Amino acid sequence: MLKTVEKLIIKWKSILPNSLRSLATTTTIDERELKNFEKHSESWWDQSNEGNALHSMNFLRVPFIRDGLIDTCLVNEKYRDTAVPLTGLKILDVGCGGGYLSEPLARLGGEVVGIDASNNLVTIAREHAGKDKTLNNLTYMVSSIEDFSSKNLEIFDAVVASEVIEHVNDQSRFVNECVKCLKPDGSIFLTTINKTFLSKLFAICVAETMGIVPVGTHEYDKFIEPHILQRMLEDSNCCTRIIHGMFYNYLTNNWSWVSDTSICYATHAVKVSS
Amino acid sequence: MLNAVLRKSFSKSACRRFASSTSLSSENHYDIIVAGGGMVGSTLACTLSKNPILSNRKILLLEASKEFNWKPTEKYSNRVVALNPNTRKLFEKIGFWKHIENVRYSPVCKIQAWDALSESMISFDSNNHVDEVAYIVENSLILYAANIENQSLHNLNIINDAKIKSCNLAIHEDEEIQVELENGASYTCELLLGCDGVNSKVREAMGVQYVGWNYKQMGLVATLNLSEDTEENRIAWQRYIPTGTIALLPLNTKQSSLVWCNTNENIKQLLKLSPEQFVDELNSALWKQYEKNDIVNQATKCLGSILKTLDAPANIMQQLPPSICSIEESSRAAFPLGFGHAANYIRKGVALVGDAAHRVHPLGGQGVNLGFGDICSLDEILGNAAYSGRKLNNLLDLRKYETARQRHNVPTMLALDGLQKLYTTDFTPVVLLRSLGLQLTHALTPVKRAIIEQASH
Structure with a gap:
C-alpha cells in the first residue's frame, strides 16, 4: 500500500512544476539512493576500498569545519590550540554514513550526533566508533533530517552535510531542515558536486570507471550549482561565507583546495540571527 | 526521547574533555610507544610530549640500557656529533639547548675538506664566518639534556632496562600493537615508533626490505690535544686519504675530537699503538705529502688558473689544520661503519x-641530523593529524612522513655513499675527476649553497 503511494508521489513529482514539488514530497530520503548505499555498507571502513577518496577528503573537510568554527568565533579561545578545539560545540552530521566525518569531529572534542536514513550504516558506524573508547561524545541515530529537526530546533552550533545533498530528494527542503537545527549564528557546512560538464565527466564517468566510487553512486540530475545552493541557504536565512573548489588527485589520493568550483566544492554559511 | 539521548551523550562528554585517551582502562596501554631511548628516541619522545596538540596523549619511552646518570665532567666524552642549524632549532624549541649551552658546545664556522692525492680542496662557510654551519656537541650531553627535560613531562613515561623481545604489529585496521619485553612485561599502543638503531627490532617485525652493506671500514674516535693553543678553533677539518678520511672537529681552543675512518686492519693496529705512536701516526696521516700524479697536478693547476682569471674563489689552502701533540688518556674507541x-x-x-x-x-x-630531521617531520605530521581529528596510526599521515623523509634522506645518503667510494681509490682518472669536481664545486657558489641547504635540513 505504502509503496503504491510512493510510486504515485514520484509520478506526481515528475508532472508537477519545481515549486510545487516540495509540497508533494513527504521525505528528503531517496529510497533508491538508500538501497545503493546499503549495498556497499560492508566495505565502509576498509581503508583500501572505494571509501578511500572519502577518507582522504577528511584532510580537507575536517580543517575546513574546524577553521570555519574558529573564524566565526564559536570555538572557545581556551581550546583553540589544543587537541580538542571543538570542545563544548554541538555538531550534527547529517547523512553520516559509516561515520567517516563524525569520528574525527568527535575526536576534536565536539559533541557530535550523526544521523543517517540507513539502519545498516548507522549500525556499522556505531560498531566502528565502539572500538575507540575515547569516542564517548558521539551518538548515532537512524533518522531523516525532517524527523530530527522537528524535535531538535536550534540545538546545534554546527550542522555538517558532506557529500549528502546530491543524494536527497527536494534539496531546498533538505537545506531548510538542516538550518532549523542550527542555533542563530551557528554554521552550516556543505560539500557537494557542481552541475557542469566536467563534473559529469569526472564525478560519474571517470570516478566510476576508475573505481573511486561504486557504479550508480552519483546521479547528474541531482548535482547542484553553487549559486543555487547559495540561494537555498539564503532562503533558509543563512549567509554564505565561503565557497571553495576541491580537487581530487586520484594518483596520490590527495585532495586540495582550488579556486575552480566546477567539479567539487565546499561551502560554509552562517545562520543569521533574526 | 531523542533529546534525552542527546543530553546524556553531552553530559558524558563533558567529563571527557581533557581525559581523552589517557582514560583508557588498561594502564599498560599507551597512545605512542617510542622504542629506543638513544639520542633520537629520547629527543623524539620529548618533542612529541611537548607538542601542545599531543599533550593529552600518553607516551612511553622504552630504553634498553640502565638509567642514565652521566654528569658533565671537565673531560670531554670521545663521542661527539656535528649538529646542523636545523637540529639546533629543534633543540631550542624543546628546551635541550639551554642545558647544552650551560655546559659546552663548539660552534663551527667553516668546514674545510681536502684531497691528499691532489691537494684540491673545498670549504663551506656561511657569510664569512658570521653564521655557524654546525655545532659540535657530545652525544652524552644530548642525552643528559634529554634526561633533564624528559623527567618533567607528565605525559611521558620512561622505562629503563627494557629490552624488546618482540613486536606484534597490527594486522587488522583497529588492532592494537603489542610490544613484549624480555622481562615478560607487555605494552600496547596505537602508534609504535622504532628508534632502536641499526639492528632495529621494530624494523625486523615490520619485515621491510633493508638494503645494507658494510664499508669494511671502522671509525676511530679520540679526544686530541692540539700543539698550539689557538685563539680560535672553529674550523672542522677533513682530509681524504687513500685509506679513508680523517676529521678533526673543534671542541675548544686546546682540544679537538677525532673521527678517523680507515680499514678494519689499520684501525685495529692504531688501537694497539701507544699514545705517542698513535699521535705520530695521526700527524703523519694529516700532513703526509702523497706522490702526486703529474696529469692530475697539471690539470688541477690549469683549472685553478682558469678559475682565477674568471675571478672565481681560488683553490688555495688559506689555513692549515692544527697539529696534534697528544691524546686524552683512554679516549680511543672504534666502531664499524656501514x-x-x-x-x-x-x-x-x-x-x-x-x-x-x-x-x-x-x-x-649527517647521520644523526637525518634522524633529527625525521623527528621534526613526524612531529609536524602527527600534530596535524591530531588537530584534524585523525588517529595517530593513520596510514595516510604516516605515508606523508615516509615520502617527505625519503625524498630528503635518499639523495643525501647516496651522495655520502658516492663520496665514500669516490675517495677510497687512488685510480688516476678517478682522482683527476674528483679533484677537478671538488675545485669546480668550490668555485661555484650556487652549487655550494645548495649543498649547505641540503645538509642543514
Missing part, C-alpha cells in the same frame, strides 16, 4: 625513525 636503508619507513601504526631507517657513513657528519 650503509643501510629501509625500503619502507612505515606500516599501519608503525614508523621507523633515525638509524633504524637509515644508516650512513660519518664522513659528512
